[in-house]
Amino acid sequence: MTVSEAEYLRKVLLSPVYDVAVKSDLVRMNRLSGELNSDIWLKREDQQPVKSFKLRGAYNRMSQLSEAQKQAGVIAASAGNHAQGLAYSARIKGIKAVIVMPETTPDIKVEAVRRFGGDAAEVVLHGTSFDAAKDEAQRLAKENGYTFIPPFDDPDVIAGQGTIGRELLEQNPKLDTLFIAVGGGGLAAGIAVYLKQLKPDLKIIAVESDESACLKAALEAGKPVTLPSVGIFADGVAVKTIGTETFRLCQQYVDEVVTVSSDEICGAIKDIFDDTRVIAEPAGAMSVAAIRKYAKNHDLSQAHVGGILCGANINFHTLRYVSERCELGEQKEAVFAATIPERPGAFKRFCELLGGRGITEFNYRYAREDEAHIFVGLKLRQGQAEFEQIRQTLHDEGYRIFNLSDNEMAKLHVRYMVGGRPVDLPNEHIFSFEFPEHPGALKKFLDTLGDRWNITLFHYRNHGAAEGLVLAGFDIPTDSRRDFDRHLSQLGYHYQEQTDNPAYQFFLSDLTAPA
Incomplete structure (x- = not known):
């Protein structure tokens, strides 16, 4: 559904989000401003009742339901902030909400949805991926007459997020450069379509994780495209395909796209903590990561720069990973x-x-x-x-x-494994895998491969995400490599061969091989 720019302006101005949302603070990052010789401001969407901006879009969409739709209830598929925003909105409005989440969703997120939703929200755990959960949600919607509430690709959701732009202009009309994180594009689209109509010279820079840059890929192709895979660290923006309407608006109103690495995001989490004593989630820190990166190649000394801390729903165990990587990011x-x-x-x-x-x-x-x-x-x-x-x-x-x-393999695995090398293992091959975090994942892995290939190395890491990261070695004779590859394709897990990775060659490979 395409909505005119003037209609978006009306929707933003008339949105009832303040029934539940707060006008979040816009705070100056004094330490970072001094370091970068700039004027940097941070929009604190972590102050929302559900700790993220997603409440705005979910509530605005639910406020537009007809009486019949309210009576029938709503449904969504989400493992993150959209689920919490929808559950909270359902409880406030007294509308039944069914929220389908993958079985791999960490307990802390499932319990948060139940807590925010109270008696109004029912959590259904289904499948081991977001796509499986979404398919089930759409099936249930059709079967029971629920209204499906999408996380980003909907005009009313977009307009709800656009209320942040309204606040930004009121709080600091001097802003001339704004960095906005992009997953499905709802936040950037809503803010951009509002601000660009009122302040066209404001530069809007979209920020994506370099492991899930679906907007960048769509801009290059001229239309939304589906990424083959996405990274799992910044799970709040781990979207394979940008929305149709969000892409239309971003293509028209976003001036530039910047991508940031996981290490740069970790450095930004530390930057935000140093200035505010708030711990952002990875997606929530991306705008600050981009500001620091952008400042290296552009003169921001006279600029009034804004970024959005769009969420702070971080799994506590992720902090260990952040602490390890933030110094590298900076x-x-x-x-x-x-x-x-x-x-x-x-x-x-x-x-x-x-x-x-x-x-x-x-x-x-x-x-x-x-x-x-x-x-x-x-x-x-x-x-x-x-x-x-x-x-x-x-x-x-x-x-x-x-x-x-x-070198991701070195930082994730090898640094913890230095100390042992095989004396005679000429046919060893190394692979990295992303394992879904659910009972039976390892058993499926072993059952699929069978007993034919000896496992020579195995190292597992998890940083609080729905997937664990595995490095595994196998003794694969040359004449059986084709069969091994066929077995891997049956797994359904994302994997990549790492045998030529220099970290493996330096520290873990066969002693008889050339150094």
């Missing part, structure tokens, strides 16, 4: 592999060449008679340029250095 730490001679005093000489810089991590185990491979974490004061100086110094002294700061 380029205040580097991790790298190095070869040093296997002789007394070699480590001492290596440390001397680092010039007194702080070592955050050092992993080593004897492997060869002539040289050792070490995994090093190093504190930086001047970012990547400083690391390049260090690398050149070490290179001049005869050390081989390989930067692993952008």
Whole structure:
């Protein structure tokens, strides 16, 4: 359904969201503003009753229901903030809501939906993916006459999110650059269609995770396209296909798209905490991550910059991962592999060449008679340029250095595994997998592969998401590789071969293979 720009303006101005939502604060990030020599403001949507902006769109959509639709009830599929916003709105309006969530949804989110919805909300757990949950929700809607409330691709949902733009203009009319996180596009579309009609010269920059950049892909293709897979860290924006209406509006009103990495998001979570003492969820910190990244290549010294902390529903266990990665995101730490001679005093000489810089991590185990491979974490004061100086110094002294700061396998798995290498395993192949977090996932994995291939390595990590991250090794004779690939395709899990990854080659590969 296409709505005119003037109609969107009317919908935003007349939206009843303040029945439930608060006019969230717009606060100046004094520390970050000083560091970047800019004027940076943060819209605090974590202050909403459900800790995210999603309440606005859900409530506005439910407020437009006919009496017959209210009597029949509503339904949605969501494992995150949309579910909580809808449940809260259902309780306030006294409308029955059914919310279908994947069986893999963390208990903390399921309980939050039940708590916000009270007697008005029924949670149905179905399937092991969002797509399965959505299919079930649509089936139930058709069977029971429920109204399906989409998370983003709906004019009334879009207009509800657009009320943030109305507040921004009232709170700081000087804003000239605004960064907005994009998943399905409802937030950016709603704010942009409102602000651009009233302040056309305001620059709006969409921000996407580089692991789920569906808007960027759609802009390049000229239409919405479906990504083959999306990353799981910033789960609030883990959307494979941008909405049709949200894309139309973003294509017309968004000036630029910036993508950010998981490490940059972690650095932004720390930035927000340092300035506000609030812990944002990964998606909620993306605008700040983009501001820091954008400032490296653009002069923002005279700009009045805004970002939106769009949610703070973070799983507590995710904080461990954030803490590990935030220094890398801010380029205040580097991790790298190095070869040093296997002789007394070699480590001492290596440390001397680092010039007194702080070592955050050092992993080593004897492997060869002539040289050792070490995994090093190093504190930086001047970012990547400083690391390049260090690398050149070490290179001049005869050390081989390989930067692993952008190597996901090294940071997720290998740094915890340095210490053992096989003596004779020439047919070992390494794969990374995303395992759904539900009982039986590992058993399905093993049952599908059967007993034909020996597992030579296995390491599992989870950072509070619905999927766990696995690194696994297999002994695969050359003549059975085709059969192995066929078995992997039957799994249905996202996977990638990592055998040529330098982190594996440096620390875990067969000792008889070339170093």
